[in-house]
Amino acid sequence: MSKDQNPIAVPHGYRPLDAASLPPYLAEHPALSARLGGGPAAWQVDEVGDGNLNLVFLVHGPAGGLCVKQALPYVRLVGESWPLPLDRALFEHEALVEHGRHAPGLTPAVYRFDPVMMLTVMELLEPHIIMRRGMIQGIRYPRVAADMAEYMARTLFFTSDLGMGGADKKARVALFCGNTALCGITEDLIFTEPYMVHDNNRWTSPQLDDLAAAFRADAPLKRAVSRLKCRFMGSAEALIHGDLHTGSIMVTQEDTRVIDPEFAFYGPMGFDTGAFVGNLLLNYFSQAGHATEADDRAAYKAWVLETVEAFWLGFAERFGALWAERPGDAYPAALFAGAEGAASLARAREDAIAALLTDTLQFAGAKMIRRILGIAHNIDFEWIEEPDRRAACERPGLLLGRELLTNAAAYPEIAAVTRAARDIEARACG
Amino acid sequence: MSKDQNPIAVPHGYRPLDAASLPPYLAEHPALSARLGGGPAAWQVDEVGDGNLNLVFLVHGPAGGLCVKQALPYVRLVGESWPLPLDRALFEHEALVEHGRHAPGLTPAVYRFDPVMMLTVMELLEPHIIMRRGMIQGIRYPRVAADMAEYMARTLFFTSDLGMGGADKKARVALFCGNTALCGITEDLIFTEPYMVHDNNRWTSPQLDDLAAAFRADAPLKRAVSRLKCRFMGSAEALIHGDLHTGSIMVTQEDTRVIDPEFAFYGPMGFDTGAFVGNLLLNYFSQAGHATEADDRAAYKAWVLETVEAFWLGFAERFGALWAERPGDAYPAALFAGAEGAASLARAREDAIAALLTDTLQFAGAKMIRRILGIAHNIDFEWIEEPDRRAACERPGLLLGRELLTNAAAYPEIAAVTRAARDIEARACG
Numbered sequence: 001m002s003k004d005q006n007p008i009a010v011p012h013g014y015r016p017l018d019a020a021s022l023p024p025y026l027a028e029h030p031a032l033s034a035r036l037g038g039g040p041a042a043w044q045v046d047e048v049g050d051g052n053l054n055l056v057f058l059v060h061g062p063a064g065g066l067c068v069k070q071a072l073p074y075v076r077l078v079g080e081s082w083p084l085p086l087d088r089a090l091f092e093h094e095a096l097v098e099h100g101r102h103a104p105g106l107t108p109a110v111y112r113f114d115p116v117m118m119l120t121v122m123e124l125l126e127p128h129i130i131m132r133r134g135m136i137q138g139i140r141y142p143r144v145a146a147d148m149a150e151y152m153a154r155t156l157f158f159t160s161d162l163g164m165g166g167a168d169k170k171a172r173v174a175l176f177c178g179n180t181a182l183c184g185i186t187e188d189l190i191f192t193e194p195y196m197v198h199d200n201n202r203w204t205s206p207q208l209d210d211l212a213a214a215f216r217a218d219a220p221l222k223r224a225v226s227r228l229k230c231r232f233m234g235s236a237e238a239l240i241h242g243d244l245h246t247g248s249i250m251v252t253q254e255d256t257r258v259i260d261p262e263f264a265f266y267g268p269m270g271f272d273t274g275a276f277v278g279n280l281l282l283n284y285f286s287q288a289g290h291a292t293e294a295d296d297r298a299a300y301k302a303w304v305l306e307t308v309e310a311f312w313l314g315f316a317e318r319f320g321a322l323w324a325e326r327p328g329d330a331y332p333a334a335l336f337a338g339a340e341g342a343a344s345l346a347r348a349r350e351d352a353i354a355a356l357l358t359d360t361l362q363f364a365g366a367k368m369i370r371r372i373l374g375i376a377h378n379i380d381f382e383w384i385e386e387p388d389r390r391a392a393c394e395r396p397g398l399l400l401g402r403e404l405l406t407n408a409a410a411y412p413e414i415a416a417v418t419r420a421a422r423d424i425e426a427r428a429c430g
Numbered sequence: 431m432s433k434d435q436n437p438i439a440v441p442h443g444y445r446p447l448d449a450a451s452l453p454p455y456l457a458e459h460p461a462l463s464a465r466l467g468g469g470p471a472a473w474q475v476d477e478v479g480d481g482n483l484n485l486v487f488l489v490h491g492p493a494g495g496l497c498v499k500q501a502l503p504y505v506r507l508v509g510e511s512w513p514l515p516l517d518r519a520l521f522e523h524e525a526l527v528e529h530g531r532h533a534p535g536l537t538p539a540v541y542r543f544d545p546v547m548m549l550t551v552m553e554l555l556e557p558h559i560i561m562r563r564g565m566i567q568g569i570r571y572p573r574v575a576a577d578m579a580e581y582m583a584r585t586l587f588f589t590s591d592l593g594m595g596g597a598d599k600k601a602r603v604a605l606f607c608g609n610t611a612l613c614g615i616t617e618d619l620i621f622t623e624p625y626m627v628h629d630n631n632r633w634t635s636p637q638l639d640d641l642a643a644a645f646r647a648d649a650p651l652k653r654a655v656s657r658l659k660c661r662f663m664g665s666a667e668a669l670i671h672g673d674l675h676t677g678s679i680m681v682t683q684e685d686t687r688v689i690d691p692e693f694a695f696y697g698p699m700g701f702d703t704g705a706f707v708g709n710l711l712l713n714y715f716s717q718a719g720h721a722t723e724a725d726d727r728a729a730y731k732a733w734v735l736e737t738v739e740a741f742w743l744g745f746a747e748r749f750g751a752l753w754a755e756r757p758g759d760a761y762p763a764a765l766f767a768g769a770e771g772a773a774s775l776a777r778a779r780e781d782a783i784a785a786l787l788t789d790t791l792q793f794a795g796a797k798m799i800r801r802i803l804g805i806a807h808n809i810d811f812e813w814i815e816e817p818d819r820r821a822a823c824e825r826p827g828l829l830l831g832r833e834l835l836t837n838a839a840a841y842p843e844i845a846a847v848t849r850a851a852r853d854i855e856a857r858a859c860g
Contacts, residue, residue, distance in 0.1 A: 161663040166617055167610035169663070174607035180597035187596055187759065196764045219774035222765045226778065230760040233591040233599070236666045329617065330660040334626045335652045344649035348656065 037063025065124030095264030128250035147256035149314030159239035191229035207391030270359025278364030289384030365405030467493025495554030525694030558680035577686035579744030589669035621659035637821030700789025708794030719814030795835030
């Protein structure tokens with residue numbers, strides 16, 4: 001983590017923008033002004049950065065809108081006491097462009113990247129909302145499982161040794177090796193701090209004090225999360241998004257877009273698939289806290305678990321199909337020729353996807369635990385105001401998180417995971 | 431592989447040296463001349479490059495000697511039709527210095543690196559010989575198991591996430607990502623070509639035609655070697671030597687030095703440990719071919735297998751001890767405090783070392799097969815002149831190689847491996 005580092009160097013010419021200084025900046029770039037229409041006086045700027053790290057501006061003009069994201073040299077959530085390198089904007093832009101190329105239509109279009117101001121000007125996504133917020137309201141998104149399956153199958157396959165040449169991949173690995181500050185945040189906040197006494201941690205207290213203490217004393221759990229951390233640090237499988245929870249997905253009923261890949265680097269594929277699955281499961285457990293007399297959320301909870309299953313099955317199908325079509329360097333076509341070779345390669349794909357499910361569940365478990373015991377919490381739970389009610393939702397989330405993290409191999413099919421979620425919640429509320 | 435690439439660019443000023451031009455070059459550098467003593471006229475130069483890729487000169491002067499290794503822009507074994515980037519000399523130098531720092535006394539001292547001439551001037555190792563040559567003669571090296579255990583424990587531990595900080599490690603990963611040409615050679619020559627029809631392949635024919643054909647049609651074997659290739663390409667565990675066979679080790683009865691790390695990059699630890707184990711096992715199977723009436727080599731064969739066991743047990747002990755002393759980022763000290771934490775970390779180490787033995791055996795198996803069916807053969811076998819006798823030695827090597835590659839998990843202890851080597855040889859010769 002960067003907390004103890006010196007203040008961050010900023011490029012000559014860098015200055016954080018605000019609602020007053022952004023319009024003149026945009027006016028200097030005709031291609032951007034043209035998208036807005038009219039002149040700066042006619043542009044409405046709203047700073048909405050509800051994330052933890054950056055400034056985010058939504059700009060509306062007579063002809064259209066823009067989204068502008070600018071990195072700050074510190075963690076916005078914490079302040080200047082926690083410096084953070086600006087070059088994360090560079091890695092975010094690289095990943096956004098590369099993932100957009102592999103998964104067209106599933107990321108925002110990028111109009112401009114400014115390496116001095118460390119800002120990216122993107123498509124304004126309207127009327128999209130953050131998926132997490134929609135799920136808290138109980139809104140179903142019929143496309144999201146298939147779209148996220150497609151996004152992850154394509155971005156992970158085409159950036160891996162399964163889908164590209166080894167030398168080209170190593171050049172990309174080298175580039176993203178620079179994103180160490182953000183990797184360090186993940187290493188600390190997800191894989192370390194929730195399992196020790198640390199000022200960053202918080203949880204619903206005293207209700208969850210028992211589980212927080214039990215996890216800190218849980219030797220098998222700490223070995224499992226450390227082994228997983230080692231995988232996160234040393235497995236350069238694919239260019240992963242690195243922060244693919246439901247707050248990094250913007251949705252409508254008809255459209256799905258993945259945003260904010262500033263944690264991108266070459267890491268284990270299961271970290272992305274696990275982030276999505278883990279955050280869906282957290283939302284599942286939170287639903288009881290949002291139930292009302294008019295809506296017990298039972299039907300929505302069923303939809304959430306259906307989405308977990310449909311995502312994984314769709315991902316496995318799409319990932320396998322890409323691999324069958326386009327063998328890369330790792331499993332070369334020459335070794336798997338003819339009908340027999342195709343059958344053997346199908347078996348290799350099944351084995352690899354089964355191993356990836358195990359990884360997915362372990363990372364999902366780590367993500368679930370850290371969102372309940374660590375520094376960064378989810379509004380799925382945070383918006384349940386009454387602490388007893390919130391803790392009653394969080395507790396089964398922690399229990400399933402621990403089970404997935406330590407015992408993932410016992411879940412060879414995704415249906416076993418959703419069944420476990422139902423069972424754990426039933427027992428917790430029974 | 432680089433065969434289809436365009437000719438390699440060479441730095442301005444680069445020229446391959448020879449016995450005539452090397453002395454004037456050395457004379458320009460007082461620190462080097464001083465080691466030799468006298469003047470260029472008194473220096474004896476022998477070009478001994480018996481490797482596959484480079485020029486190697488041994489220089490003797492009145493006061494001492496030097497070894498000079500210079501990269502050529504093509505594969506020496508094949509000629510200018512197979513270009514190879516010169517910057518491999520840069521990676522070799524980087525690795526030599528870093529491994530030398532971690533494992534003092536187990537590599538040659540480096541006196542000068544010239545990034546234009548792409549040459550390294552090193553300590554002349556005398557009276558050392560290449561370990562492989564000594565083993566063919568049946569010479570025992572009492573220090574080699576412990577020295578190689580120490581070398582690999584230290585070089586692999588201290589360059590991994592277990593033994594260093596995550597951000598520093600990523601910077602090193604990025605640097606070595608440039609060594610793609612040599613990684614590509616390994617990917618092709620070890621993990622691909624031996625399992626397909628390819629002009630590069632050769633084997634003792636017709637004696638081994640049956641096994642070569644069987645391996646090309648062996649679906650589980652081809653899946654296993656491809657999965658291993660994927661690990662080789664995507665597991666940035668540690669800065670590995672990358673070519674650690676018994677031809678990369680120089681020995682006397684009292685001293686052991688590891689040379690030639692030009693294939694170095696961040697890869698799986700088991701590739702180094704497996705290279706050493708696999709090449710010891712190949713030598714074991716070759717001994718019957720070097721037996722004479724006066725010496726049946728039975729005692730030497732026992733020593734070779736004792737060396738396999740002593741190496742692995744020593745490596746596991748030293749690697750575990752380093753980890754116990756100096757926890758790095760992956761398994762942080764904060765999660766393993768106190769007596770209970772120490773016990774838990776000991777368990778984590780045991781699990782990790784057990785997994786590393788499985789990796790080791792798989793990579794050993796791949797190395798054994800490629801040295802019998804692929805482009806580059808070992809003199810352990812090649813020096814057995816009579817083809818029937820040679821093939822009779824190579825056949826059990828292929829069989830154990832296949833067994834280790836496809837069934838490594840069945841060998842949870844190194845003694846099970848040496849037992850299998852004895853059994854397979856007994857059956858082949860019975």
